[in-house]
Amino acid sequence: MASDMAQPGFWAKVQRASVERLHIRLESLLVLVALSAVMAVLSPYFLSLSNFLNILLATSTIGVLAIAATFVIGSGGLDLSLGSVMGLAGVAGAFVAVNLGWPSVFAVSACIIAGGLAGYINGQLVTRAFVPAFIVTLGMLGLARGLALVISQGRAIYGLPPEIVYIGQGRPFGIPMPVILLVLTAVVAHCLLAYTRFGRHTLALGDSEGAARAAGIRVEHHRRIIYTLSGALAGLAGLLFTARVNAGDPTAGINYELTAITAAIIGGTNLFGGRASILGTMIGALIMGVLQNGLTLLAVQSYYQQMAIGAVLILAVFIDQYQVRKESRV
Amino acid sequence: MTLLTLQGIRKSFGAVDVLHGVDLSVEAGEVIGLVGDNGAGKSTLMKTITGIYRADTGSIELGGKDILPLDPGQRRQLGIEMIYQDLSLAKQQDVAANIFLGREPTKKLFGFLPGFVDKAEMDRQAAKMIERLGAHLPSINRSVGSFSGGQQQTVAIARALTFNPRLVIMDEPTAALAVREVQSVLDLIRRLKSEGIAVILISHRLNDVLAVTDRIVVLRHGRAEANLVTAKTNMNEVVGRIVGGGDTSAAAAHEQRG
Numbered sequence: 001m002a003s004d005m006a007q008p009g010f011w012a013k014v015q016r017a018s019v020e021r022l023h024i025r026l027e028s029l030l031v032l033v034a035l036s037a038v039m040a041v042l043s044p045y046f047l048s049l050s051n052f053l054n055i056l057l058a059t060s061t062i063g064v065l066a067i068a069a070t071f072v073i074g075s076g077g078l079d080l081s082l083g084s085v086m087g088l089a090g091v092a093g094a095f096v097a098v099n100l101g102w103p104s105v106f107a108v109s110a111c112i113i114a115g116g117l118a119g120y121i122n123g124q125l126v127t128r129a130f131v132p133a134f135i136v137t138l139g140m141l142g143l144a145r146g147l148a149l150v151i152s153q154g155r156a157i158y159g160l161p162p163e164i165v166y167i168g169q170g171r172p173f174g175i176p177m178p179v180i181l182l183v184l185t186a187v188v189a190h191c192l193l194a195y196t197r198f199g200r201h202t203l204a205l206g207d208s209e210g211a212a213r214a215a216g217i218r219v220e221h222h223r224r225i226i227y228t229l230s231g232a233l234a235g236l237a238g239l240l241f242t243a244r245v246n247a248g249d250p251t252a253g254i255n256y257e258l259t260a261i262t263a264a265i266i267g268g269t270n271l272f273g274g275r276a277s278i279l280g281t282m283i284g285a286l287i288m289g290v291l292q293n294g295l296t297l298l299a300v301q302s303y304y305q306q307m308a309i310g311a312v313l314i315l316a317v318f319i320d321q322y323q324v325r326k327e328s329r330v
Numbered sequence: 331m332t333l334l335t336l337q338g339i340r341k342s343f344g345a346v347d348v349l350h351g352v353d354l355s356v357e358a359g360e361v362i363g364l365v366g367d368n369g370a371g372k373s374t375l376m377k378t379i380t381g382i383y384r385a386d387t388g389s390i391e392l393g394g395k396d397i398l399p400l401d402p403g404q405r406r407q408l409g410i411e412m413i414y415q416d417l418s419l420a421k422q423q424d425v426a427a428n429i430f431l432g433r434e435p436t437k438k439l440f441g442f443l444p445g446f447v448d449k450a451e452m453d454r455q456a457a458k459m460i461e462r463l464g465a466h467l468p469s470i471n472r473s474v475g476s477f478s479g480g481q482q483q484t485v486a487i488a489r490a491l492t493f494n495p496r497l498v499i500m501d502e503p504t505a506a507l508a509v510r511e512v513q514s515v516l517d518l519i520r521r522l523k524s525e526g527i528a529v530i531l532i533s534h535r536l537n538d539v540l541a542v543t544d545r546i547v548v549l550r551h552g553r554a555e556a557n558l559v560t561a562k563t564n565m566n567e568v569v570g571r572i573v574g575g576g577d578t579s580a581a582a583a584h585e586q587r588g
Contacts, residue, residue: 195446197434200423204431207420213382214418215432216403274422 025268027319028283035287039294046297053176059289060178061086061241061253063282065260066267067189068233070281071226073264074193076206076273078133079230081122081140082237083256087249088148089115089238094157094248097164104163111239112232118144119231123224141257148250157248168243178240185236190278202226206273255306262313263288270324271317288312333358333528334379334410334497339388341374348374350552351388356497359526361519363539363560365572366549372532373415375549376499379530380412381405392496403432409496413503415532417486421475425467426456428474429489459488463518480511487518497528504538516542536568548572 015026039046065082072079092114097107118140125136170177193199201222205212213219241252267284269276288309295305334356341349348371356362366372377383379390381402390398392408400408419428430452437448456470465484467477474485483503490498500519504512512535519529519542533539539546540560548556548571556571 191439191446195439195449197436197445197447200427200434200447201432204420204423204427207422208418210414210416211418211420211428211431214380214402214412214414216401216406217432218401218403270422274420 025280028266028268028280028287031266032283032287032290035290035294039290039297043294043297046294051293051297053174053179055286055289055293056179056182057176057244058293059285060176060182061237061244062256062259062263062288063182063285064185064233064237064240065253065256066263066281066285067185067278068230068237069257069260069264070267070269070276070278071189071193071202071233072133072230073261073269073271074206074273074276075202075223075226076209077126077223077226078137079119079122079227079234080134080137080257081118081144082230082234082260083253083258084141084144084148085115085118085231085234086238086241086253086256087251088118088144088151089235090242090252091148091152091157091238091248091250093164093239094160094242095151097161098157098159098248104161107161107164108167108239111242112235115235115238116228116232119234120224120228122231123227126227127220127223145250145254152248152250154250156250158246160243160246160248164239164243165246166243168240168246178244181236181240185233186278186282193276193278198225203274203276206270206276208274258313259288259309260285262309262316265313265320266316268320271320331358332356333360333393335389335391336375336379337389339375339378339390340386341371341378341383342386348552349378349385352549352552352554354547354554356528356530358496358528359523360545361523361529361531361543363543363546364530364532364549365534365536365539365546365568366555367572370549371552372549373501376412376501376530376532379405379497379499380410406432406493409494410499411490411493411495411497412499413483413486413490413501415501415505417482419474419482419486422473424473425460425470425485425488426452428485429456429459429492431489433493455492456488459492460484463488463491464514479506480508483507483511487515491522495527497530498522499530499532501532502534503531504533504535512538536565540565540568550574 045051065086068082069079089111093107093111096102096110097104122136122140125131126133167177172180193202201212201217204215205217205219205222209219238252242248263284264276264281265271265284266287267277267280267282269281291308291312292305295308332355336352336354339349339352352375364372374383378385381400385398389396392410397405397408420431426449435448435451436445438444439446453470460467460470463484465481467481467484474482477485503515507515516538519531522529531539531543543560546558546560546563546568547554548558548568550572555574558567558571
């Protein structure tokens, strides 16, 4: 209990308050600021309003997926199918709008429902068939991607109605619609995770399934809801992406789960569950967005960006585990 | 008044039969010691009472009400609490979160959005409960994983007592404690009894069991081997019933010294 004996310093107090009150780790905010500063020095284009909106726009899809990853990982689970389900949902929406010619509201619903259904199947398999989440969602990664290619016959579906394109390209008050939708989703998700019984039970479940069960929480039921929610959010991400690029692309979202999970972990989500915050995840998503945007502005080839994301993921988990080990030694 | 009645409880896990028809009854305000060798079925029996396990056959009644179909959360609402040997705490969550896990008080946000956890109320009640137990914790806003074993047990006990239980099951509550902490747990059991709360105490420490219980039930190979009135029995008899005959004086003498 070394930390008890020493008077906590000002910095320690601020850190604790930020974790307890705002549910974010200050380190991630510092990384974001430092990274932005470096990019601003290296590229004259970085610090501008239009580039700022660009970063937010590029972050919107990943941000929604990262919210999904935060719930699942916070509950002690894992969803590797996020990117594929996103692609499937986008194709499903485009198919309903273009091939079936149904009204846009059905197309929007089709995205969310297709995603939610995939997530529901994940949840059923994890809780009833006792297949580990890693395997179930890895299988769904293949299944959803394949189904997206089957539905679209391997080609992007073009010709979306203007209402849907507005969701991706509209700019009320100059702010891109996907950014507005991301912020709304994040606010609702933050309240859900931090201030409701559902959120508390989610983290307790990730912390100790035995304790949650003993406390009378319906563990399997709760897990199924979380996987369904994760799928539905991937569906929303698919809608945002499809609307933005104005096409139902069956290859959309490949490797996005990697970036989304990285954003959640950078944001302070414990890889093994029990600790998570949406605010933190949003900071994590912004870090990924700034990193990708900055590397693009510096004309770094996208192959290297892929490597950077992978390296950041491993580094983030390493730092997190290092801190956990340090804390458990006191 | 009989609070809890178990009849013919059977439970098997695959091919392994753990409980072979156990009968048990507990009066309100009664302290029962549940003893037996490792693998006798003590923890399994208790988990069929809390609902973590579902009994294969048999009946469980609480205050005359059949509780067999109820899940653990519903049984807790009826006043059955258990303090687990591993404490079953969510270690990354704070004290109040653990005490109120599954039973968080809620309020309406801005007066109309329902379902928001009333954190201030939780903290207030948690602090009150910890104080009532006479315990000292560094801070109730810290994650319980940063506490010592005794402090963590205080949280587990506070969780069991906060919602006016009728029956508290304690699984080896003194196994990992220092002498003074053991005394405070035994005092707590006496206090619960005086408040009319029934206690089932699972323990290998027979001195503690003999000191604090009204009755001692011995489980052996999944059956209730003996049902002894504590005032009319002694260490020799209890040890004899646990190991099942043979010369037990050496073992009993050892227990007496311990």
